[in-house]
Amino acid sequence: MADLALDRPAGRPSRFIAGLRRGGLRLWLGSTLVGVLMLVALLAPLLAPHDPLEQDLMSAQLSPAWTSGGDLAYPLGTDSLGRCVLSRLIYSARTAVAVALIAASLAAAIGIALGLIAGSFGGWVDQGISRLIDVWMAFPPVLLSIVLAAVIGAGLTSVIAAIVVVDWTRFARVVRVETMVQLKRDYAAAARVIGLSRGAILRLEVLPNLIPLMVTLLSVEMGIAILVEVILSFVGISVAGDTPTWGGMIAEGRQIVYQVPWIMALPIGCIILSVIGFNLLGDGLRTMLDPVQRR
Amino acid sequence: MRWGEIIRRLVLIPPTLVGVAVIVFVLLRVVPGDPIAMMIPPGATAADVERLRAFYGLDQPILQQFITWFGQALRGDFGHSISVHQSVFELVLARLPATLELALLATLIAVVLGTMVALLGIQLRGRRAEWLVDGGIGALLAIPDFLWALILLLLFGVLIPWLPITGRIDPEIDAGFHSNFYLLESLLTGRFDIANALLHHMILPALALALPFSALVARILKASLAEAEDQDYAQIARARGFSRPKILLGEVFPNALIPTVALGGVQVTLLLGGTVLVERIFSYEGIGNMAIDAVINRDFPLIQGLILTFAVLFIALNLVVDLVVTLLDPRLRHG
Amino acid sequence: MTAVLTVHDLHVAIGHRGSATNVLRGASLEVGAGEVRGLVGESGAGKSMLGRAVLGLLPANAVIAAGTIQFEGRDLLAMPEPERRRLLGRRIALIPQDPMTSLNPVKRVGAQIAALLRHHLSLARREAWQRAAELLAEVAIREPQRVLQLYPHEISGGMRQRVLIAMAFACDPSLVIADEPTTALDVTVQRQVLQLVERLRQRHGAAVLFITHDLGVVAKICRTMTVLHAGRVLEEGETVDVLTKPRHPYTRALLAATPRADRPAEALRPVPPALIENLWAEVHRLDRESAVVAS
Numbered sequence: 001m002a003d004l005a006l007d008r009p010a011g012r013p014s015r016f017i018a019g020l021r022r023g024g025l026r027l028w029l030g031s032t033l034v035g036v037l038m039l040v041a042l043l044a045p046l047l048a049p050h051d052p053l054e055q056d057l058m059s060a061q062l063s064p065a066w067t068s069g070g071d072l073a074y075p076l077g078t079d080s081l082g083r084c085v086l087s088r089l090i091y092s093a094r095t096a097v098a099v100a101l102i103a104a105s106l107a108a109a110i111g112i113a114l115g116l117i118a119g120s121f122g123g124w125v126d127q128g129i130s131r132l133i134d135v136w137m138a139f140p141p142v143l144l145s146i147v148l149a150a151v152i153g154a155g156l157t158s159v160i161a162a163i164v165v166v167d168w169t170r171f172a173r174v175v176r177v178e179t180m181v182q183l184k185r186d187y188a189a190a191a192r193v194i195g196l197s198r199g200a201i202l203r204l205e206v207l208p209n210l211i212p213l214m215v216t217l218l219s220v221e222m223g224i225a226i227l228v229e230v231i232l233s234f235v236g237i238s239v240a241g242d243t244p245t246w247g248g249m250i251a252e253g254r255q256i257v258y259q260v261p262w263i264m265a266l267p268i269g270c271i272i273l274s275v276i277g278f279n280l281l282g283d284g285l286r287t288m289l290d291p292v293q294r295r
Numbered sequence: 296m297r298w299g300e301i302i303r304r305l306v307l308i309p310p311t312l313v314g315v316a317v318i319v320f321v322l323l324r325v326v327p328g329d330p331i332a333m334m335i336p337p338g339a340t341a342a343d344v345e346r347l348r349a350f351y352g353l354d355q356p357i358l359q360q361f362i363t364w365f366g367q368a369l370r371g372d373f374g375h376s377i378s379v380h381q382s383v384f385e386l387v388l389a390r391l392p393a394t395l396e397l398a399l400l401a402t403l404i405a406v407v408l409g410t411m412v413a414l415l416g417i418q419l420r421g422r423r424a425e426w427l428v429d430g431g432i433g434a435l436l437a438i439p440d441f442l443w444a445l446i447l448l449l450l451f452g453v454l455i456p457w458l459p460i461t462g463r464i465d466p467e468i469d470a471g472f473h474s475n476f477y478l479l480e481s482l483l484t485g486r487f488d489i490a491n492a493l494l495h496h497m498i499l500p501a502l503a504l505a506l507p508f509s510a511l512v513a514r515i516l517k518a519s520l521a522e523a524e525d526q527d528y529a530q531i532a533r534a535r536g537f538s539r540p541k542i543l544l545g546e547v548f549p550n551a552l553i554p555t556v557a558l559g560g561v562q563v564t565l566l567l568g569g570t571v572l573v574e575r576i577f578s579y580e581g582i583g584n585m586a587i588d589a590v591i592n593r594d595f596p597l598i599q600g601l602i603l604t605f606a607v608l609f610i611a612l613n614l615v616v617d618l619v620v621t622l623l624d625p626r627l628r629h630g
Numbered sequence: 631m632t633a634v635l636t637v638h639d640l641h642v643a644i645g646h647r648g649s650a651t652n653v654l655r656g657a658s659l660e661v662g663a664g665e666v667r668g669l670v671g672e673s674g675a676g677k678s679m680l681g682r683a684v685l686g687l688l689p690a691n692a693v694i695a696a697g698t699i700q701f702e703g704r705d706l707l708a709m710p711e712p713e714r715r716r717l718l719g720r721r722i723a724l725i726p727q728d729p730m731t732s733l734n735p736v737k738r739v740g741a742q743i744a745a746l747l748r749h750h751l752s753l754a755r756r757e758a759w760q761r762a763a764e765l766l767a768e769v770a771i772r773e774p775q776r777v778l779q780l781y782p783h784e785i786s787g788g789m790r791q792r793v794l795i796a797m798a799f800a801c802d803p804s805l806v807i808a809d810e811p812t813t814a815l816d817v818t819v820q821r822q823v824l825q826l827v828e829r830l831r832q833r834h835g836a837a838v839l840f841i842t843h844d845l846g847v848v849a850k851i852c853r854t855m856t857v858l859h860a861g862r863v864l865e866e867g868e869t870v871d872v873l874t875k876p877r878h879p880y881t882r883a884l885l886a887a888t889p890r891a892d893r894p895a896e897a898l899r900p901v902p903p904a905l906i907e908n909l910w911a912e913v914h915r916l917d918r919e920s921a922v923v924a925s
Contacts (some may be wrong), residue, residue, distance in 0.1 A: 135314075142568050143605065146590050147598065164556060224532075227439055235587055250445060254576065257460075261453045268445050272438060279437050421690065470921055527731040534685040535719030535797075536748060538712075545745070549736045627783045 027284025033277025039077035040090055041097035047074065048087035052244045061260050072172050079252060088244040089266060095245050096274065099229045103163035104221040108214065110164060111171025116202055119179025133169045141166045145228055149237040159238050163228045171217055178213060182206045212289035216282050223278030230271055246271050308610055315606045319599055320361050351377060376597035383600035387582060391604065392475035393463055393579030394570050400497055401504035403565055408505065409512025416517040417543060435510035441572035444503035448576060451499060459496050461578040468492060500577045508566050515559050517553035554625045560616030564609045632703045633680030634805045634837045635661040635684065640697035642679055653679045655861040655916050661805065666831065666838045668869065670845060676861040677841045681807045685724055686714060702804065720750040723798040725808040729790035733782040739793055740778030743800065750801045755825065765796040769826055788819040792826065799830045807839045812847055824851050845888045849873060856879050860913045879905055
């Protein structure tokens, strides 16, 4: 059955609901985790009890409020410089989400663009881009991102650049294959017969069919972006200055892990929940959307 | 013959390495960041800076620098580290065994663990408990190696202070090693007390590296076992009176091993890449840890040497994996 | 004299409650010692299922709803699993259909035969390989010692089938179930295989249940035959009788539709549709009457 773009709106609502049911536990769990993360990032100024950069050396290395020696003013304690751990955690979420959104979108944009070009032009163009992808993937990603970030210098730009540079191939490969598959379909041939230009075909026919897949990949990519950001800030080459990041908190916490273990433990927990959330969401989305896309 | 292809791959190695070297070389010099500026002491004069720059050849055009470096490299001279003031070659050679031992131990753990989980999973095939195994594998895979390193450090180094979390060996022990393969040497010379101490330091980083990889092995192996079990020859073995465990181990496993090694073997490169962070987290003195310092210090010669080392290891690993697959699958050996 | 194999009123269904398909509807047959019985029917008639039921190779979602299978007087279905495994491969053997996929691709031919011998006859390694060479000679494979060392992909399809036949007769079974052993082979090889099976059968004194859809094969090698349609027996008896004086109209139609070298093509008469309708009406009546659907 030809997958005419005109066909889809009619059947969509019921398919959507069936898909939601199919997505199951993973979808709900994932959306909840990601949703909470987004909310925390968005409402950081409202949620955080203190300014994350504010130091109070008199209250350094306090343990969480419910333990002895804790202070209710600092619910999760303080670090070596007396900064509120909870507030730093919350604002780090903001950094993480910002980096994840921007970097993942950029990686997606570049990857999708190159993938579309490779898939639709074929021939030399495809060969060239495919070889580029192969070579690119031969580099160890962690080392590559560290080298890049170190070389460009600290700051949001370098972190985002590192993430994009390392992982655009994820989108490119998938999009390339999908484009080639879609272009072989009947509806694409029909569009060519009508006389649509290549660009129009891509925009009107192929791209809409790719969207579900892209959304899934984007979710996974955001999880990866968070991890890369954590790695870079752990190593010391992430966003500049005092800006709180989970990775930075881990690095600081590592130094004093015997005295105040929770400073390292809490960010780890946040990272794990976020990454699992994005993975589950991506997984759930994939299950939900897969049968809808006729292969 | 398959062997011809392997020879062809061997021949392609040098050009690939040169390609890697060129890319790294250019990348490092084209983007901003001046290593000299980072290492000069406060009271240095402009003349001092110029002298240093000339010493490291950084005042010459890029092409000239590359030719010089390449010529020296061919002779085994990979230059001098800017931050550590030692020959790059010696530095890398000194720390490489530590990383190799760690990676090897991690791979061993991962293979054993992954195989056991896969076999358990295939035994439970079709039953409700299989979902637990799949879920467990998924959970292990979702958490990357450096996060595992941090978790393990917290759990078994701090909260339950059972294992050390720094370095390769206790500083008090003076073992007088001849090589830098501490673990291997202590095992071979029968000094098990020292080997024990070494393992105490290695077990947490090795486990951190091993856990995600073991999940990968388990997933691929379990899927391969399931697919192989559905093949005709395995079904017919049931009609011949063999029990399921016997069929799984004797008939199915050797077949399932082939795609597992092919797909999973390559992923050992990921494990190697993971040593960069994991070594850092545990302050383990391997090349991964050194790489981070080198990058932060913009130590070009050292960075180049290290990236080349990783590239050589990756290529060698891919070759070994292909060789093993050829050994395992008789169909690949004959034309 | 007890029959080697007695299948009585076997009902087998596949699938889960609500959507089960009956594949065997009260089929019964008997194979005496040394008898060569053909089991014929069109594709989907259930003949393979019957063979599989005897060997315990039914798919996981199959249910034996009723009936008994007796081997040399012992109830196969009620037997404990370890005891049944002792019989399979030793007293009851299988010649499988597809020689290309029925041998383990990563083990040498000799290793596979020897493993069977060692498992059932507890032979030592050297004895087992020795006996394996003898078996290969029995199935007219030249240079048995050399072939033992080869892998399945290094020998031809015809040779592989001979290895499978050798493995079937390896432990001196009293019943051999041949599941369409000639279907995957070309005509010239077919004849050799049939001759081989006949020779080995005589030498080892085994009974054979020959499952096939090819009436020509049945005519050549089977003394008795059973006609199966839609999971039940329509007719059975001496092959000569059934083929020359068929009693059931379906058998007559089957014979008429069989291409023969001595008749011109125009003489081929298709099976009258009315006959098929009647047959299926009867089947559905049987299904409604019996409480066979898996519950």
